[in-house]
Amino acid sequence: MSIRCVDLIKTYEGGKAGWPALRGVSFEIKAGEFVAVTGHSGCGKSTLLNIIGLLDEPTAGQYEFNGRNVLSMSDQERSGARLGEIGFVFQAFHLLNRLSALGNVCLPLMYAGADSAEMKERAAALLHKVGLKGKERKTPLELSGGERQRVAIARALANSPKLLLADEPTGNLDSVSSREIVDMLFGLNAEGITVVMVTHDKEISARARRNIRLRDGRLEE
Ligand SMILES: Nc1ncnc2c1ncn2[C@@H]1O[C@H](COP(=O)(O)OP(=O)(O)OP(=O)(O)O)[C@@H](O)[C@H]1O
Ligand SMILES: [Mg+2]
Structure with a gap:
């Protein structure tokens, strides 16, 4: 797993002209x-x-994911990398409320082509790993915020990603x-997974070995 960004620029269509969201960001992870x-x-x-996670593309600049220029990857290659190499966790969980915890964790396995029995076994093992044994059949609405985020983490781990991206994963949770x-x-990081986490919490960022600090779309490392 490696990430290399050179002079990333991102301007949103309809965004403020002359004020790109990213204005030349370079770093390696x-x-x-x-x-x-x-x-x-x-x-x-x-x-x-979102750019690191191949959910969005930079307007200009270079991004190499595992040594490959992402601009040269096809949509199919990009979605393959998203599914198999990257796990996402979001502030608002983004779980499907009509599926059980197990069903939610099964989804990425299903997309990756696992067979039904294999899928359920792995999803159950992941739910156990995040401390949700016995809650496999609950739907997200029957779970607490912390439990929902655990389901989201289990789902993010489904296809054994090397990279976990978390955007304010504790933003909706109590202390x-x-x-x-x-x-x-x-x-998970101690087990070898690379973690990139957005946080507003100073205590959490102080625990991280490295901080990438942004200010108005520029780096302030
Ligand atoms: N889809 C979009 N279309 C237009 N402008 C956008 C879009 N998404 C973000 N922006 C703008 O880009 C800038 C950066 O937004 P971004 O969501 O990356 O900030 P952030 O650091 O994650 O903020 P927060 O801490 O509030 O989540 C902001 O000025 C925002 O208004
Ligand atoms: Mg944000």
């Missing part, structure tokens, strides 16, 4: 790092994370759940 992305609201953190989720992310 190596396998095994735990990076906290910080900065005030609107400075471009989510924009940067106890927040701590548990952050501990879990550090634990």
